[in-house]
Amino acid sequence: MSRLISGFITPVAFAMASPAMATPADLLPFKATEKTLANGLKIIVVPTGFPNIVSVQIPVQTGSRNEVEPGKSGFAHFFEHMMFRGTPTYPPEKYQDIITKAGARQNAYTSDDLTNYYTTFAKEDLETVLKVEADRFQHLSYGEDVFKTESRAVLGEYNKNSANPFAKMYEVMRESAFDTHTYKHTTMGFIKDIEDMPNQYAYSKVFFDRWYRPERTTIIVAGDVEPQKTIAMIEKYWSTWRRGSYKSEIPAEPASKGPVYRHVPWATPTPPLVAFGFHAPAFSERNKEQAALKLLLSLSFGRTSPLYKRLMQDEQKIDQLFEDTPNRVDPGLAIVAARVKKAEDALYVRDLVLQTVARLRTEPVSDKALAEAKSALKYGVIRSLDNTEQIAGTLASFVHFNRSYGTINNYYRVIDSLTPADLHAAARKYLGDEGMVLTTLSNGALPAGMEALPKLADLLPKAGKANLDIIVQKTALPQIRYKLLFPAGSAHDPAGKEGLAALTAAMVASAGSSDRKIDEITKAFFPMAGSFTEQTDKEMTTFTGTIHKDNWKAFNDIALPMLLSPGFREEDFRRLKDAQRNALQVDLKDNNEEELGKERLQTNVYAGTGYGHAVLGTAKGLAAITLDDVRSFWKTAYTQGVVKVGVSGDVSDEMTAALKQALARLPEGGGLPATPVPAGRQANGLEVEIIEKNTRATAISLGLPLTVTRSHADFPALWMVKTWLGEHRSSSARLYQRIREVRGMNYGDYAYIEAFPRGMFQFFPNPNLGRKAQLFELWIRPVAPENAHFALRIALAELDKAIAQGMSKEQFETTRGYLMKNVFVMTSTQDQQLGYALDSQWHGTPEFTKLMRDGLSRLTVDDVNAAMRKHLSAKNLSVVMITKDAAGLKDKLVSDAVSPIKYDGNKPKDLLDEDAVIGAMKLDIKPEAVRITPAAQVFAE
Known part of the structure; x- marks a missing residue:
């Protein structure tokens, strides 16, 4: 073992495990069994009723809150990484082999108050997972060189996040709001501490020894499990874990003496941000204050609020308004934030928010408004509990407070008990001048007077029928979900009107109906926690409605008219057009190098075809779109003749009949003309576009066109x-x-044979992204600019080696075994199952899990290697790189200069020898094959 532990082994507790029975008032309807071992480890077992799947979640009561020593911030998050570095019994490769053979997907996250590790897998591997998890929690082992490598990866994660202005704004707000409490820094930690982390190897051992102890840990096992057998397994592997003795005092924050104002200058163009923080109470399952403040801010600044309607819809001064009152162990910050379209309106927006607070x-809220807020919150949580992992994850987010299954139910009982007087009391206590922190962020100057915050009291008024075949997935879930799929996407955008398909879908889902404005609809949806959303891709647009069965009829009376009889109001058109322009220009281009690189690669490979522009369109195309264009597209695209419908949950025959009858009111017709299969351009050698952008890191995407889709015989092999x-x-x-784990160059490196938009935000792709042609792509997450040339070389070297050598028989069997099980994990939610069913209908293939398992079972290793060599190449690829010094990078690429790489720690000689070979590898990139594009010109037209 790498750490010293004093004391004796604590014997296993002999008390019988006790079941926690659900009561009618409980939010979670499950029967949980709980037990605390003699060493302090808490066990919670929850049979969920979902077959075959188990999710193990292990919340540890340590987060950035526990980083009490100066200069040592970021270590809780750091151990989220280090816990995957292995033990003497299960080194990383052996551990990963076990997880892979289990067909599992796993991850972890760190928050202010906890670090949670979770793994979801087939139930037959429960004992194996519990065994290896017990080993890594008790016997984590790593050397200094590994520690230094991982610390560079953590810095890479910070660099990745640095392109997001919201992240920086929040970092500055917290540092300004707290003087002594450890909430002063975010989960990532202070940048100076992250940069010094390679020198803190000895301290890392101390931190782990203090906080990773059984009395701070809960094991949640949810899914298709037997409680007593599960507890016996945990006792078998975890009971000898020794209790710790470290005690620490988290420094209490003194009473605030605000208000405080901080401004963050931003180097690149972005809409200004105006954010308010208010010192807020700690989470409690008994005291009402935090729950009361949470509901109050949700009512006052959420999508149903008068302020949202005024600023977002009527005046269109902002394109985002949100609030958050997070659950925290100690008093934290409640936040209200807006993104302002024009800098000159920032002061106006600031004062309207402050007037609302005043x-x-x-003015207490009404009984009706509070009842609706309670209903929305309750149904919203229930709506999300449609799979075992989500149930376990929701439980983990509450368990860490008191290590009790009952915490979440107790909290929602507190919410049920709230009165308008409780919310008013919370407002008077916490929404005051003293506890306020205003943070702004902008690229240019803001109006004069932003820093001169008025007194809240001074802001108050002074005295003075269709023939449709519907896919029905009947389940016991009370949450009903339906999808309406139309074969109409950005490939159908008229030339010069790029972005029309996406804007039309947004006008349907976010601009109201002819009878109701969007604010009225949002308010009506609020108490029933209903939603009607859209997703547009290259070939299809999908509208998804989701509602509890109790509210089915009332929901559809409001939701379906948005599709059948849209409002098409000029003010909504302007608002949503601006929002789409910002999504393209700001969210994609300016704030997200990774998604920008992937999207640009797609459009480069398919330039000249319907896939040759982003789904969001182009700046010029969006500017040219009129409201009449939207009306015309809606009438032609969303017709009875082409809609495909799926519905799931505890759905009745009457429900499906009503849905058919409603959709009979769609315009008649056969929809838009079919698009041709786009012909992607295969590069001749390596063809590189370097996007010049002011950024800390270099993002890389490379790939080639694929004719292989789900209907192709080689799809399972390429998968x-x-x-x-x-x-x-x-x-x-x-x-x-090879890139991230061994060398610590970045945050991750992945491959794709199907489009995966928004991949940096998601574990699995959304369904309903069917395309007639695809892209083989390697996504190299941002690396340090000095390592960009080497990163490209190693990606190509690994791809070339893979194609040349192929998979071994052992690798083939391991990968196939993983996928045979993982296909159930990736299609486990209600939304995924329904979406994949519609996708199978669109592709003309069997149901997805059957397609994959049947296809995988027939494969041989020779089939897979042949398909790889047939369809892939490491020589002829399109490349997109986003970096600050574009000219310097181009010089390195075309000169084939040697690209050395340096490490903070020592590396084995064989790796250094390999680096030398890779760093000198000739790429033969011709000068004319490299073009530099200023970021401002990307997706301009």
Whole structure:
């Protein structure tokens, strides 16, 4: 073992485990069994009723809150990484092999108050997972060189986040709001501490020894499990874990003496941000204050609020308004934030928010509004509990407070008990001048007077029928979900009107009906926690409605008219057009190098075809779209003749009949003309576009066009290849191991054979992204600019080696075994199952899990290697790189200069020898094959 532990082994507790029975008032309807071992470890077992799947979640009561020593911030998050570095019994490769063979997907996250590790897998591997998890929690082992490598990866994660202005704004707000409490820094930690982390190897051992102890840990096992057998397994492997003795005092924050104002200058263009923080009470399952403040801010600044309607819809001064009152162990910050379209309106928006806050201190909310807020919150949580992992994860987010299953139910009982007087009392106590922290962020100057915050009291008024075949997935879930799929996407955008398909869908889902404005609809949805959303891709647009069965009719009376009889109001058109322009220009281009690189690669490969522009369109195309264009597209695209419908949950025959009858009111017709299969351009050698952008890191995407889709015979084979080579967010895949794990160059490296938009935010792709042609892609997450040339070389070297050598028989069997089980994990939610069913209908294939399992079972390793060599190439690829010094990078690429790489720690000689070979590898990139594009010109037209 790498750490010293004093004391004796504590014997296992002999008390019988006690079941926690659900009562009618409980939010969670499950029967949980709980037990605390003699060493302090808490066990909670929850049979969920979902077959075959088990989710193990292990929340540890340590987060950035526990980082009490100066100069040592970021270590809780750091151990989220280090816990995957292995033990003497299960080194990383052996551990990953076990997880892979279990067909599992796993991850972890760190918050202010906890670090949670979770793994979801087939139930037959429960004992194996519990065994290896017990080993890594008790016997984590790593050397200084590994520690230094991982510390560079953590810095890479910070660099990745640095492109997001919201992240920086929140970091500055917290540092300004707290003087002594450890909530002063975010989960990532202070940048100076992250940069010094390679020198803190000895301290890392101390931190782990203090906080990773059984009395601070809960094991949640949810799914298809037997409680007593599960508890016996945990006792078998975890009971000898020794209790700790470290005690620490988290420094109490003194009473605030605000208000405080801080401004963050931003180097690149972005809409200004105006954010308010208010010192807020700690989470409590008994005291009402935190729950009361949470509901109050949700009512006052959420999508149903008068302020949202005024600023977002009527005046269109902002394109985002949100609030958050997080659950925290100690008093934290409640936040209200807006993104302002024009800098000159920032002061106006600031004062309207403050006026709303001032009124909350004098005017209680109505009984009706509070009842609706309670209903929305309750149904919203229930709606999310449609799979075992989500149930376990929701439980983990509450368990860490008191290590009790009952905490979440107790909290929602507190919410049920709230009165308008409780909310008013919370407003008067916490929404005051003293506890306020205003933070702004902008690229240019803001109006004069932003820093001169007015007194809240001074802001108050002074005295003075269709023939449709519907896919029905009947389940016991009370949450009903339906999807309406139309074969109409951005490939149908008229030339010069790029972005029309996406804007039309947004006008349907976010602009109201002819009878109701969107604010009225939002308010009506609020108490029933209903939603009607859209998703547009290249070939299809999908509208998804979700509602509890109790509210089915009332919901559809409001939701379906948005599709059948849209409002098409000019003010909504302007608002949503601005929002789409900002999503393209700000969220994609300016604030997200990774998604920008992937999207640009797609459009480069398919330039000249319907896939040759982003789904969001182009700046010029959006500017040219009129409201009449939207009306015309809606009438032609969303017709009875082409809609495909799926519905799932505890759905009745009457419900499906009503849905058919409603959809009979769609316009008649056969929809838009079918698009041709786009012909992607295969590069001749390496063709590189360098996007010049002011950024800390360099993002890299490379790939080639694929004619292989789900209906192609080689699809299962290529699915195996991408999994083995670079499964999304999998640490066991080849690229991840060679680039991120061994060398610590970045945050991750993945491969794809299907489009995965928004991949940096998600574990699995959304369904309903069917395309007639695809892209083989390698996504190299941002690296330090000095390592960009080497990163490209190693990606190409690994791809070339994979194609040349192929998969071994052992690798083939391991990968296939993983995918045979993982296909159930990736299709486990209600939304995924329904969406994949519609996708199978669109592709003309069997149901997805059957398609994959049947296809995988027939494969041989020779089939897979042949498909890889047939469809992939490491020589002829399109490349997109986003970096600050574009000219310097181009010089390195075309000169084929040697690209050395340096490490903070020592590396084995064989790796250094390999680096020398890779760093000198000739790429033969011709000068004319490299073009530099200023970021401002990307997606301009």
